[in-house]
Amino acid sequence: MAILLGKGRYRARLALSPQDVEAAQALRTLAFGTDQTDQDDFDSVCAHILVEDSRADGQLVCCFRMLTIDNGSEVDRSYSARFYDLSALRDFDGRMVEIGRFCIHPEWTDPDILRVAWGAMTNFVDDNNVEMLFGCSSFAGTETEDYLDAFAMLKQRHLAPKRWLPRVKAPDVFKFASRLRRRPDVKKAMLRMPPLLRTYLMMGGWVSDHAVVDRHMNTLHVFTGLEVGAIPPARKRLLRAVAS
Template identity: 55%
Template sequence: MTQAPPGRYLTREATTPADITRAQMLRARCFQTGATRDTDAFDAKARHFLVEDRASGALVCCFRLTLFRAATLAQSYAAQFYDLNNLTRINGALLELGRFCVDPDWQDPDIQRLAWGQLAREVDRNGAALLFGCSSFTGTDPTAYRDAFAQLKQKHLAPTQWRPAMKADWTFAYARETHTADLRRARQQTPPLLRSYLAMGGWVSDHAVIDRQMDTLHVFTGLEIAAIPPNRARLLRALA
């Protein structure tokens, strides 16, 4: 279904193979995979969403969503890297957000706001209890993000009952570090998608995975829908 809020952009679900190919090409640009298209086995089971410029039709943002229950959570993208057994105790649907990216040539904050509006719509439509995914930092050197990781440790670690355990071969256990965060640098080092999660009460794993294939560090990120501040929830639903 196409959503057409007032303004420069519209959001819609991909409806054709050509739509998905466009998204995969944008992903390849954003994640710098060196390929023309970024594809994986998880695309087939996901629903894909696009944010486009109304005037030109240019694709400026894309992401995919996949619905899971406790019994199927091990089939998620994130479960390749994190032990998610604790999350199987959550009652309700679990919605995985993946491959979220914004064209680097388009720096308009309205793009991400509209994408979150579409996410809010899908969360409500599916009755999701948890929105989750992997939030990526560019590159594989943890020292480039010391302040961001220190701030995550101090304020945003997942509750113990939900916290993912280590599974990947290459990890950085930043919660064991003793560095004190500089708040300004921490914000600068934190990716925009992760900042959005955290602003709504999201939380993260106590370690980062070093993903050499994608040339990223990423942290598991969860957002309990019931814990989103009411004012923020109303704003998102208004965008939807």
């Protein structure tokens, strides 16, 4: 069993069998509330990480998948490239990992689950010399009015550097960076920010200047990037403390 991290009651490991992947798909289906099993062609080419609760008979409580590419010249192979024009990232000269389909069981609210998941990611990043993490960070639902303070904060503080900025590709998008003129209410913004995205931002992550309206998944999502070399030293120490 390929254990990436064990902390307290939770254990993160790599999926090693078709049954493991099916369990991840079942959790995704539950968490995302889809009518059909959440699966696609990327499942067969990604590594899947499972976080299990040892106090609940190994119940799967969190999962995500990782697509590793050697550098930016391969970025168009990613799931995110279906929704964003990532041509600016083709010049990134370092190994990259796309984090996808991240979800936590709706009946488990322990913040340690997210910490263990990030600890497992940290070990994977260190072991494989990864220089950038990226993916789509999702807001539940497709109503932009619910998240205007969050989007205003993203515009004000967290837009991608121009050299990496994704361009519009999807047919239905919310161009929050050009449309919003409001000052964000920081408290409201953080309350509405998805936990995974919040963690990316705390580590120096950045987002696209627009959100894709994904009616199939009933989400709004922003492209999210995190350059490993730009993570503040204090944050790196915290991550490695969790990962050790």
